[in-house]
Amino acid sequence: MYAFEIDRPMTLADAVKALGAEEAQALGGGQTLIPALKARLAAPARLVSLSGIAGLKGICTADDGALCIGGGTTHAEVAAGAGAYPALAALAANIGDPAVRNRGTIGGSLANNDPSACYPAAVLGSGATVVTTNRKIAADDFFEGMFTTALEDGEIITEVRFPVPAAASYQKFEQPASRFALVGVFVAKYAEGVRVAVTGASEEGVFRWSEAEAALTARFTPDALEGLSLSGEGMISDLHGSGAYRAHLVGVMTRRAVAAAG
Amino acid sequence: MPEVSMTVNGKPAKGQIEGRTLLVDFLRDTLGLTGTHVGCDTSQCGACVVHVDGRAVKACTMFAAEAEGAEVRTIEGMAEPDGTLHPIQQAFQDHHGLQCGFCTPGMVMSAAALLAENPTPSEAEIRDYLEGNICRCTGYHNIVKAILAASGQDVSRIAAE
Ligand SMILES: Cc1cc2nc3c(=O)[nH]c(=O)nc-3n(C[C@H](O)[C@H](O)[C@H](O)COP(=O)(O)OP(=O)(O)OC[C@H]3O[C@@H](n4cnc5c(N)ncnc54)[C@H](O)[C@@H]3O)c2cc1C
Numbered sequence: 476m477y478a479f480e481i482d483r484p485m486t487l488a489d490a491v492k493a494l495g496a497e498e499a500q501a502l503g504g505g506q507t508l509i510p511a512l513k514a515r516l517a518a519p520a521r522l523v524s525l526s527g528i529a530g531l532k533g534i535c536t537a538d539d540g541a542l543c544i545g546g547g548t549t550h551a552e553v554a555a556g557a558g559a560y561p562a563l564a565a566l567a568a569n570i571g572d573p574a575v576r577n578r579g580t581i582g583g584s585l586a587n588n589d590p591s592a593c594y595p596a597a598v599l600g601s602g603a604t605v606v607t608t609n610r611k612i613a614a615d616d617f618f619e620g621m622f623t624t625a626l627e628d629g630e631i632i633t634e635v636r637f638p639v640p641a642a643a644s645y646q647k648f649e650q651p652a653s654r655f656a657l658v659g660v661f662v663a664k665y666a667e668g669v670r671v672a673v674t675g676a677s678e679e680g681v682f683r684w685s686e687a688e689a690a691l692t693a694r695f696t697p698d699a700l701e702g703l704s705l706s707g708e709g710m711i712s713d714l715h716g717s718g719a720y721r722a723h724l725v726g727v728m729t730r731r732a733v734a735a736a737g
Numbered sequence: 738m739p740e741v742s743m744t745v746n747g748k749p750a751k752g753q754i755e756g757r758t759l760l761v762d763f764l765r766d767t768l769g770l771t772g773t774h775v776g777c778d779t780s781q782c783g784a785c786v787v788h789v790d791g792r793a794v795k796a797c798t799m800f801a802a803e804a805e806g807a808e809v810r811t812i813e814g815m816a817e818p819d820g821t822l823h824p825i826q827q828a829f830q831d832h833h834g835l836q837c838g839f840c841t842p843g844m845v846m847s848a849a850a851l852l853a854e855n856p857t858p859s860e861a862e863i864r865d866y867l868e869g870n871i872c873r874c875t876g877y878h879n880i881v882k883a884i885l886a887a888s889g890q891d892v893s894r895i896a897a898e
């Protein structure tokens with residue numbers, strides 16, 4: 476690791492101020508950033524730790540029924556505290572391993588937008604809203620491709636608001652060495668229609684499978700997906716699986732998610 | 738250099754650190770607590786697991802500065818002051834839960850975190866909880882058996898060695 480300074484502000488206002496410094500970067504749980512720093516893939520001059528800011532942690536229900544999760548809330552806290560949205564709690568309970576879940580945060584996972592990460596599928600699949608220090612960003616506008624988001628420099632994710640669906644499930648086909656998703660599919664059924672978000676598959680990062688959404692909105696059963704498939708074109712192809720294999724898995728995991736959501 | 742202070746195994750501890758000093762390096766190099774191991778340094782193996790405020794974390798994936806004011810427990814804090822092993826450590830010995838022993842500190846700390854959360858886990862729950870702890874020697878079987886035994890459960894149900 477190259478040398479850097481660490482700040483540990485106790486308020487959001489101080490964190491925003493500290494992030495205004497030259498080459499400053501936010502530190503969430505560090506479960507992605509610290510390995511990246513060790514590999515010298517990132518070289519900030521200053522890290523601004525968000526872990527001391529009490530206001531960034533916690534789960535509550537808004538007046539409109541949405542589940543609100545603070546940007547600094549750990550995966551373990553979501554697993555234990557998001558009972559109002561069981562598919563989301565189950566997703567969080569399956570990220571990495573217990574030690575990763577005790578440090579890693581929802582804000583860090585979304586800001587990172589790893590193409591194989593789990594939370595992006597839940598956020599896009601729920602049509603959630605990402606709240607930052609500057610604005611509110613709809614899920615459909617937040618993810619801009621592999622490791623890229625709409626966030627600007629110094630912008631902190633303070634909260635994520637999830638509308639709670641009537642039924643939902645996240646099905647992850649695990650890549651056993653990394654424990655990330657080889658392919659993961661999040662299906663959520665709302666009064667306005669069904670949303671299907673896919674992670675792990677596309678070179679563009681998380682995406683919505685619109686044909687499946689239309690078919691499932693008409694009829695919410697695994698059979699409704701009969702005859703639908705995605706092409707391997709543009710899918711991630713690596714030693715763990717070809718693009719065609721991943722495209723096939725998307726269909727399988729979507730059917731499983733619909734069956735599990737019931 | 739900034740200073741950090743925390744409680745380690747019940748005793749106050751402090752020292753000078755750099756921003757980039759990892760908790761595991763502070764424990765091993767500054768405090769001389771070399772029981773916490775570094776297996777991979779890439780957040781995969783769990784040899785470095787310690788408890789911070791009662792929760793299992795990978796000490797190679799947390800900065801020492803982040804542990805300011807925290808209660809840290811390492812493998813050195815498990816046995817009684819007179820050397821009597823912690824029941825989990827004793828169970829690892831009784832059930833041959835280690836061979837080279839490199840992964841053992843992390844395994845014991847993860848097991849202690851599991852039993853604090855879930856005092857009578859099933860075999861499947863133990864295996865699931867140890868997902869982030871890698872052992873090159875034992876094949877895990879006797880580790881699982883030791884943890885089951887430490888939780889006071891019958892181990893005759895799980896397949897023989
Ligand atoms: C062994 C292992 C297994 C894993 N398995 C999985 C898995 O199965 N599924 C999965 O989805 N993930 C997995 N992860 C990644 C894990 O979920 C990380 O916690 C997460 O990707 C990053 O969150 P963090 O809080 O640790 O962020 P950090 O590592 O601290 O930061 C990541 C990025 O986000 C930025 N950032 C952090 N917080 C904020 C914020 N509030 N606002 C704006 N920017 C912010 C940082 O500047 C940095 O660019 C795994 C990690 C490890 C080490």
Ligand code: FES
Binds near residue numbers: 795
């Ligand atoms: S040394 Fe920390 S996880 Fe391997």
Ligand code: FES
Binds near residue numbers: 836841871874875
């Ligand atoms: S006993 Fe050797 S690595 Fe586990």
